[in-house]
Amino acid sequence: MTLRHDPTGTTADLEAALAAAAEAAWGVEALPEVQRAIPSAASALWRISQEPLDPTDVEP
């Protein structure tokens, strides 16, 4: 599972991908410190991924 933009992914997929990315960045021993933020972040990522934007839609 990756963190690429994938509207077909699920929040569970994103939670797993975030945990893997956090482990890679901070080490496995740091995962308990990060864990509490993962569900809401995964939910937010999933939610925005459900909003398609065409190349010509608004800029950041």
Next chain:
Amino acid sequence: MPDMTALHDLTAAQAARLIRERALSPVELVDALLARIERSQPHLKTFVTVDAEGARLAARAAEQALTDGSNLGPLHGVPFAAKDIYHAAGLPTTAGYAPLANAVAAADSFTVGRLKAAGAILLGKTVTTQFASADPSPTVNPWRADRTPGGSSSGTGASVGARLLPVALGTQTGGSILRPAAYNGAVGLKPTYGRVSRQGILPLAWSLDHAGPIARTVEDAALVLGVIAGHDPRDPQSLAASVPDYRAALATPSAPPRLGLLTEFLDLAEPDVRAHTRSVATRLQAAGAAVEPVTLPAPFDLYLAVHTVTNLSEAATVHASWLARDRSAYSPRIRSTTMLGGVLPDWAYLHAQRLRRRLAAQTATLMADFDALLLPTASNLPPDPATTGDPSFQAPWSLLGLPSISLPSGVSNDGLPFAVQLVSRHLDERTLLRTAQWVERVLAFSARPPERW
């Protein structure tokens, strides 16, 4: 001279007027409030630093200026405090983070400097949650000790709510001005993003951070905003728009406002908050307001998701170097969010910013027909102190940078303050404040917390 026991009941506007008329000594006022802060501190824990010596020195200088007939600023002799992420020259800015315990600021933040230049007297620094994030602070809600004062401006909200001083500065990234104002029975004003400089304030998330006052009246919020608003080239997001005379705008009565009652917020609120807000809408309508039910132009959860991604990404970047160096002194919630925010993918932040721009345009269209949107300030009454409460009803307006204000609107059966929120158009604080004052007069809130200290 007013009775000393009533000095803490004076609003900033009342105190400024009495001082200017030589009916009140700034020294007496400062002494009375310092004594009150000292008495309450073991119970409410609202202050990190009390600068009694500096405040008394400033008060004596203010008194001398009266004697000399000097030009007086609009807040001459009026005490205030600032959340402990604002720099104030000579005082530490700790942000609730132990390694900063002795980090004494060399200069005032733009806002603290503006208030001092207007004659206001800094009494000290109020407690913040660590780095203005979501880990609860030790501050106690003056209405009920078993409930949170909210956050992150917990000391600012509780100190004003407990009438320790008339006005104090807070900041809001999600809901940290309006929610503590609501939970403590005070008025909280979050101006338009860029209206008030963030210079000299420790950041949490650059594009979401707002500075603003918590006060007891709309007039006081307007008075402070008039002093701290304006362009500052040291804040790259500071707006160059001219600043209206907000206080003068309140001097003439406003017509009953057109209000858009945001119904999905009622649906999401806890039952007692929902019932209370409906009763407020009914009262406002009976007093002449046009109240029309409306819905957001996009799903509520999308606003929150965009806010969450923006906040996580920016806070992680703000804190990246300190976090990498030593994260042990970070509190659990902010440590978790900043560590995780650093691994969010680039597309998420940019996608969120594109959606944010779209939401801003859609919401501006909705607001065109109203003086203000009306909704509960928070979904709930202050909950237990394990959290700082629910920011979801305030966060959309931080995300969009729209001006919003919280007004106390009643007291629940179990002794907690209710509050309603008004939101107006970009840079239209004038309309927001006029509408808020009209609502304030109709609701005539006068309750105060018990004093068990």
